[in-house]
Amino acid sequence: MKKLGFGCMRLPLADKKDDSAVDIEQMKEMVDAYLAEGFNYFDTAYMYHKGKSECFVKEALVKRHPRESFYLADKLPVGMMKKAEDKETIFLDQKEKCGVDYFDYYLLHCLDKKNFKVAEKYGVFEYLAERKAAGEIKVLGFSFHDTADVLDEILTKHPEMEFVQLQINYLDWENEKVQSRLCYEVARKHSTPIIIMEPVRGGALANVPGVVKNMFKEKESDLSPASWAIRFAASLGGVFMVLSGMSDMSQLKDNMSYMKDFIPLTEEEKSLCLKAGTIIANKDTIPCTACRYCAEECPEKIAIPELLALYNKKINGDTVTAEEYASLTAESSPASCIKCKKCEKMCPQKIEIAKLMKKVSKTFG
Ligand code: SF4
Ligand code: SF4
Incomplete structure (x- = not known):
């Protein structure tokens, strides 16, 4: 597998003000271009694009390409569960929405201390193990947003987890809340394979301050700031996939240009990224990744x-x-x-x- 995953949380929009108005024709072109270059991993979730991402994946990918030509990852929104029965209702709904009989990769979505308790209380780990035994899930793991000690607890209690999806980027590497480095080290300690999400931190590392842009330019004049962020993530040992939420064809082409025949960063280049991270962190920007999970909840409809x-x-x-x-x-x-x-x-x-x-x-x- 090539290490660039097609994240389906920031699909191209026909109406920039409506997150559910995905530009399906542009998405089809992007899916085709991505597959044509030998990439094959797609990542969706129940909540993305106001609950419609899975339906767009069905239209642009599943209906138009042989099932065995791609890997599809989906996630159970543990935080949305109100009762034990919800896990089956949602899982069946997801298969229907995606138009598939099985998921190649399946994750408990967004585990933190609170959601971990919910997952245990409602028997989610056991249920998904059953789905795996039935062949409806090929590889089972979870995505994670909390501190390294919580990750250690989950991986210790659930060694059956075959991979973990972590928020890792050079800006959050030493961040006290995200703890990219510490979480990475915990996953490595457990020998758990890693998928990286938010390598570009919701686009923040594609639009870096001028001083950082110049630092990267001096080193490699042709490469975009986003390329440094994605290659930093992909260069880490134990990482088998780096997800990128690409919102138009130019972003996809940029990502594919350096991920097609990926060359890991040297130690000197990794240090340059970490130096850039320190400069950006000092700017005191807000660590929003534009996931939009909050937007649906606001009764005042604030953007x-x-x-x-x-x-x-x-x-x-x-x-x-x-x-x-x-x-x-x-x-x-x-x-x-x-x-x-x-x-x-x-x-x-x-x-x-x-x-x-x-x-x-x-x-x-
Ligand atoms: S503020 Fe909203 S969009 Fe930003 S990271 Fe939090 S939930 Fe996601
Ligand atoms: S009203 Fe304020 S606190 Fe309540 S959801 Fe909207 S932004 Fe958040």
Whole structure:
């Protein structure tokens, strides 16, 4: 398997304001181009694109290409479960939505301390082991968002897990909350194969500050900032897949150009990435990955990820126009936040969104 996975959380949109309005024709072109270059791993989930990502995967991939020509990964949204029966209802729904009889890779989605308890309480590990024995899952693992000690606990209690999906990138490598390095080391200690998510940290490492851009340019003038982030992740031992959420053909082509015949970074190049990470971390930007899990929850319909991205743009020294802010707040402004914190319960990055809405409002309002 080539190490670049096609993440289906940031598919191309026909309407930039509607996350469920995926541009299916552009997606089909991207899927075809990706497969034609010898890549073959697709990653979707129940929640992506307002619950429609799996249906788009069926249309663009499953219906149009032989089942054995690609690997499909899907995830059980443990955090959404309200009762034990939900796991089967959701699993069957996912098979139907994707149009498949089996998943090549299947994950318990977004395990942290709280969701781990939910998974144990509702017998999710046992249920998925049964699905695997029945041939409906080929390889079973989980995605993870918490500290390294929690990861150690899960892998110790569940050695049957065949892989783990971790948030690893050069910016979060030493981050206290994400703990990329520490989590990586725990997975290696357990000899658990690793898939990497958020190698570009929701696009933040594709749009780096000027000083970092110049550092990379001096070393390799032809390569994009995103290439450094993806190659950093792919160069780590024990990593068999790096997911990238590509939102248009140019991003896909850029990713494929250096991942087709991947050459790992040298130690000097890895150090350059970590130095870049320190510079970016000092800018004090908000660690939002634009996953959009919060957006669906907000009763005030505030454009949370977009506003946080705008705030980061300003912190990075780029110009933010009044029109940009106005277009994001036409429906609802951050000042209308009622501090219900429903968004924060969904945020895998544990961002204090309610507090930040006040800050964003003060900064731009
Ligand atoms: S805390 Fe504010 S931003 Fe978050 S869901 Fe509630 S109203 Fe929306
Ligand atoms: S604030 Fe959190 S949940 Fe919302 S998009 Fe950013 S990372 Fe995702």
